[in-house]
Amino acid sequence: MQKTVTAIVPALNEEKLIEKTLRALVDQTAPRRQYEIIVSDSSSTDNSAEIAKSIADKVVVCKRVGAGFGRNFGAKFAGAPFLGFIDADTIANPHWIEGLQEALRKGVFATGPVKPVEKCFRNSLVYTLWSWSLYWGILFGMPLVPGFNFACRKKEFEKAGKFQETNVINEDFDLSLRLAKEGKAVFQKNLAVHTSARRIKEKSPFTLMGEGASYLLFKRQKTWQQHRKDY
Numbered sequence: 001m002q003k004t005v006t007a008i009v010p011a012l013n014e015e016k017l018i019e020k021t022l023r024a025l026v027d028q029t030a031p032r033r034q035y036e037i038i039v040s041d042s043s044s045t046d047n048s049a050e051i052a053k054s055i056a057d058k059v060v061v062c063k064r065v066g067a068g069f070g071r072n073f074g075a076k077f078a079g080a081p082f083l084g085f086i087d088a089d090t091i092a093n094p095h096w097i098e099g100l101q102e103a104l105r106k107g108v109f110a111t112g113p114v115k116p117v118e119k120c121f122r123n124s125l126v127y128t129l130w131s132w133s134l135y136w137g138i139l140f141g142m143p144l145v146p147g148f149n150f151a152c153r154k155k156e157f158e159k160a161g162k163f164q165e166t167n168v169i170n171e172d173f174d175l176s177l178r179l180a181k182e183g184k185a186v187f188q189k190n191l192a193v194h195t196s197a198r199r200i201k202e203k204s205p206f207t208l209m210g211e212g213a214s215y216l217l218f219k220r221q222k223t224w225q226q227h228r229k230d231y
Contacts (some may be wrong), residue, residue, distance in 0.1 A: 003099055005035035006078035006154075007086060008054070010070035015046040017196065022055040030097035039088075040074030042066070048088070048139035067147055068163035068171035075157065083157055087148035089196035091117060099191035100151045108183030109176070111138075111145040112191030123197045130170040135187045143185035147172035149193045160170035221229050 007025050011018055018039075025037050037050045039052040039059045052059045071085050084100045086092055093099070093112075103110035113131040116123035137144050147163075150172060160178040164171040179185070 001126065003016065003034060003036050003080045005030075005039045005082045005100055006075075006080040007035060007084045007092075007097070008071060008074035008078065009037065009039045009052075009086055009088050010042070010067060010074060011039055011044060011048045011052065011088040012042040012065060012070070013046045014046045014048045015044075015051060018048050018088040019051050019055065020091055021086065022052060023092045024094075025086070025096075026055060027094060028092070028097045029095050029102070031110055034101075035097050036079065038074045038077055040070045042070050056168050060095060066165060069165040072162045072165060075154070075162065080153060081154050083152055083154050085147060085150040085152075086193065088196065089117075089198065090148045093190060093192040093194075095190040096193065097113040099188045103151055103186040103188035103191055104153055105185065107186035108156045109143070109145060109150070109179045110186040110188050110191055111143075111149050112188045112193070114149060115192070115194045116197040117194045118197045127195075127197075138185045138187045141180070143176045143180055144173045145176045145185070149191065150175075151188075151191060185205070 009018070009021060022037065024038070026032070028035070037056040039049070039056045041052065041059060041061045042065045043050045043061060043063050049059055049061060058077060060074060060077055062070065075083055082100060082104045084097070098195070099112060100110070111134055114127050114134070116127045134144070152155050156179060160175065160182055176185070
């Protein structure tokens with residue numbers, strides 16, 4: 001039976017988090033024969049790759065650092081028509097694979113609700129607002145799908161030019177807007193994840209919103225070194 005979904009997990013020094021991410025992908029309600037798990041490791045200096053090899057179907061290693069490049073590199077080895085990109089600090093809902101399949105039968109690309117792994121009022125509020133912004137953005141034709149929960153059809157992914165591989169952030173927003181020209185975006189409720197709150201610990205939600213708005217309005221993008229200290 002041909003697999004319908006390839007789950008791609010880009011990683012760089014994620015030994016503390018990647019096992020939970022991969023275990024969640026293994027423990028899905030969808031039959032395991034329907035999907036494969038590929039970890040795209042950017043030459044981690046910790047035990048990320050070793051941990052991944054014991055769980056994932058395939059671990060591919062690249063020497064170049066960058067979220068866009070890592071996702072694209074993993075996609076080269078995908079054998080399924082549907083791609084699901086999920087970060088190594090992100091835990092998929094048990095119905096995530098099923099949600100991805102449902103969404104991509106209806107549209108070209110998709111995302112779903114996001115909640116924080118580290119629960120507190122502030123984190124929950126920020127991620128609830130983020131989920132609503134994803135929903136309304138798709139509804140009103142401004143889909144800005146986050147790279148840590150990004151589903152798309154492989155054919156359109158390649159046609160749209162894949163993720164930017166230059167050393168910049170907002171590569172996920174950039175691809176979202178290009179994919180929107182290829183077809184419909186979908187917000188799928190069971191394509192849900194819990195993701196690390198480190199995104200809003202390193203930078204305030206207002207800073208992240210400002211960077212997103214700056215990209216939308218002026219196409220300004222910061223480097224990954226400016227965005228994440230260990231890059």
